[in-house]
Amino acid sequence: TDVEGFVFMLKYNGIKVNIDDKIVVLGSGAMAKMIQGIYPHNEVKIVSRKNGGYNNENDINGKILINASPIGMGDSYNECLISESTICKFKYVVDLNYNPGINKLLYLASKNEIVNINGLIMLVYQAVKAFEIWTGKKVSYENVLKRI
16 A cells, blocks of 8 residues: 555655656665665665765755655654755655654745645555455545545
8 A cells, every 4th residue: 555655645746757757765664665666767766874875965866855764753843854955956855754744854845945745645545545455445536535
């Protein structure tokens, strides 16, 4: 359901990923690996503390920035892994966290008029797909939109 939720979230928000688009993912966990799997022909750069990536922000640039780390969720809502100037290098900023709805990363993107979204739509669509798997019942697209 993760893949379907992620792809739906981008599509719902009008974010089209072309084969030559560079994607930067903050964090190196399961979601980062999932994104690499969805876009095997794209350059997907994984930035994490494991690879020292946050220490050299000059190398952090592309079309889509995706936060797949827990930073920005819950009590860390006012923390951000990268600087505002680095965020400004992107056309889209996606934070897979959904609580709170706006954190520092999304605030900085919005402040700089960068299209930005949180992970709530992904979460809702994952729940829809799980419901379909477990019950065998199909949920209409219109009903999905009512929940978003």
